[in-house]
Amino acid sequence: MPPDTQLGSGLWARGQGVAAASIEYSDDYATGLTRAKAEKKPLLLIFRARWCRWSGEMVQETLIDSRIVSLSKQFVCVLVDADHDSHVARVLNVKRFPTVLVVGLNGQERSRTTGRSAVATLAETMRDGLRSPLVASENTGITRQSGFE
Numbered sequence: 001m002p003p004d005t006q007l008g009s010g011l012w013a014r015g016q017g018v019a020a021a022s023i024e025y026s027d028d029y030a031t032g033l034t035r036a037k038a039e040k041k042p043l044l045l046i047f048r049a050r051w052c053r054w055s056g057e058m059v060q061e062t063l064i065d066s067r068i069v070s071l072s073k074q075f076v077c078v079l080v081d082a083d084h085d086s087h088v089a090r091v092l093n094v095k096r097f098p099t100v101l102v103v104g105l106n107g108q109e110r111s112r113t114t115g116r117s118a119v120a121t122l123a124e125t126m127r128d129g130l131r132s133p134l135v136a137s138e139n140t141g142i143t144r145q146s147g148f149e
Contacts, residue, residue, distance in 0.1 A: 022064050023072045025079045029088045032078035042110065042129055043103040044075035047089055049082045052097040054116035059098075065119045071126045075102070102129025 026032035029045070036043050046063070048055030062068060082089040082097060092101060092109070100122060102110040110129040113121060 022069045023077050025077050029078055029080060029085060032076050036076040036105065039076060040105065041074065041076050042105065043101075044072060044077045044126065044129070045080055045092070045101040045103060046077065047080045047082050047092075047094045047097060047099040047101070049097045051083075055098040058116045062117055062119055062122055067119055067123055068126070071123060074130060075126070100125055102126060104129075 026035055032043050032045070035041075046058075048059065080088055082094065089095075094101070096114045098116060099112065099114045100117065101112050102125065104110050111125045113125040117125070
């Protein structure tokens with residue numbers, strides 16, 4: 001049974017569903033960029049695909065863990081549907097799902113994890129992204145990468 005059937009089709013609808021009730025997600029990448037700039041927070045980009053079993057399990061298990069939800073408050077979070085927003089995945093070189101990226105205010109990738117992550121692994125990826133000296137010191141705003149305008 002595909003993950004969207006198990007979890008309800010609303011889960012995959014642009015940041016809505018089970019995990020969205022716990023973590024506040026932006027609707028799409030462009031909205032996330034705008035919010036990140038305004039709030040001066042790094043982006044947490046979570047790429048998933050409807051057909052990917054591991055994406056469904058990550059949303060259903062890892063992203064609802066209280067430690068991840070707590071850490072997520074330090075980011076602007078975007079749940080990217082790679083089937084719908086394939087251009088974003090292509091530009092950011094995301095080829096496997098799920099993939100989680102931390103992107104700093106200057107648009108540079110700070111950390112990445114691929115595959116269904118255990119809570120401890122994802123939490124460390126998030127902390128690594130926050131510890132990056134460039135994330136902590138960036139205050140020039142986000143530069144849009146080509147293809148996202």
